[in-house]
Amino acid sequence: MSNTSFAAQAVANGPRTIAQPSFEGMGWLVVINLAVMTVATLIGVMVVVKLAGDAWKHRRLDVWLSPAWIYRALGILFACGITIRCGAEALTLWGYDPRDPVMTGMFATIKRLFDPFAVACGVSGLMLYICSEPGMIEQQRKEPFPIDMWLAWPMVRRMLWLGLFSLIAAIGVVSTR
Amino acid sequence: MIDGGGIYKGGATMAAILPVAATALTEKGATIATSVPVIWHFLGYPFEAAGMIAALFACFAARFWIGAAQSVRQEHRWSLDIPVTGMALAVSAAIVIAMRPEPLGGLLYGAGLGVLGEGIFKIAEKYLQKAGAVFGVETTDKPAG
Numbered sequence: 001m002s003n004t005s006f007a008a009q010a011v012a013n014g015p016r017t018i019a020q021p022s023f024e025g026m027g028w029l030v031v032i033n034l035a036v037m038t039v040a041t042l043i044g045v046m047v048v049v050k051l052a053g054d055a056w057k058h059r060r061l062d063v064w065l066s067p068a069w070i071y072r073a074l075g076i077l078f079a080c081g082i083t084i085r086c087g088a089e090a091l092t093l094w095g096y097d098p099r100d101p102v103m104t105g106m107f108a109t110i111k112r113l114f115d116p117f118a119v120a121c122g123v124s125g126l127m128l129y130i131c132s133e134p135g136m137i138e139q140q141r142k143e144p145f146p147i148d149m150w151l152a153w154p155m156v157r158r159m160l161w162l163g164l165f166s167l168i169a170a171i172g173v174v175s176t177r
Numbered sequence: 178m179i180d181g182g183g184i185y186k187g188g189a190t191m192a193a194i195l196p197v198a199a200t201a202l203t204e205k206g207a208t209i210a211t212s213v214p215v216i217w218h219f220l221g222y223p224f225e226a227a228g229m230i231a232a233l234f235a236c237f238a239a240r241f242w243i244g245a246a247q248s249v250r251q252e253h254r255w256s257l258d259i260p261v262t263g264m265a266l267a268v269s270a271a272i273v274i275a276m277r278p279e280p281l282g283g284l285l286y287g288a289g290l291g292v293l294g295e296g297i298f299k300i301a302e303k304y305l306q307k308a309g310a311v312f313g314v315e316t317t318d319k320p321a322g
Binding site for chain 2: 016158162166
């Protein structure tokens with residue numbers, strides 16, 4: 001192994017397991033991780049695309065720091081964090097292959113590089129939440145209270161279906177490779 | 178509006194799949210030396226089952242996710258959406274058989290073709306409108322895009 005990458009060396013010199021050695025050979029754990037990371041990435045992308053599209057469509061109405069803008073920005077930040085974090089993890093999980101240590105090591109390094117951005121998204125979302133929380137709560141205590149929660153139910157249903165399909169795919173992939 | 182029936186059905190399917198999967202998983206080895214990849218055959222061509230499943234899943238997810246995004250789609254579901262999805266799935270299956278990629282490669286090919294299917298859909302939709310105008314067929318479906 002003439003590669004200078006430490007990650008590639010670790011993969012090349014480590015035990016030649018089909019998934020990451022940290023799974024300790026537990027196939028069901030690989031299935032769960034694979035399915036969860038894949039579906040979280042898909043859902044995250046879905047939400048980011050939807051919210052960014054909404055934000056663009058209503059950019060005249062929901063001006064900078066209006067409640068609607070804050071609410072949407074929260075969703076975008078959290079969804080970005082989830083997408084980046086789970087996407088990188090899904091890449092390492094799907095791409096793990098001891099027969100190709102260079103690629104596998106590169107994926108692991110990519111995950112390390114992207115994680116801080118995911119954390120930055122998540123933490124700025126939390127900060128924005130805390131920052132806007134007193135004012136938002138004040139707003140939401142005003143009449144009328146009820147909101148129609150089920151307007152976007154079809155989209156949630158689509159997410160659940162995606163989750164089911166990715167679980168089936170993960171079972172299929174793990175049990176056949 | 179709150180129609181959760183499909184999900185419960187899905188849950189029942191999952192409950193049926195899990196035991197099968199559990200037995201399948203315990204019989205697989207954890208290392209490369211002990212694991213034997215399942216090889217499927219189609220018309221005599223061998224290919225890895227894992228790459229095929231990954232590609233079909235990715236293609237389907239891309240089509241499902243993008244294709245279902247617009248309510249305009251509902252009326253073209255059977256005339257366009259399903260055929261285009263079928264084509265994308267068939268092409269990704271063909272690519273898997275031809276290239277025999279690893280699961281990640283299959284995932285990327287499938288996702289790429291699924292997204293490409295969106296472009297095919299757009300072209301087909303436009304063509305359908307044009308054809309309707311030429312042949313005098315009533316097309317009331319003007320997409321709001």
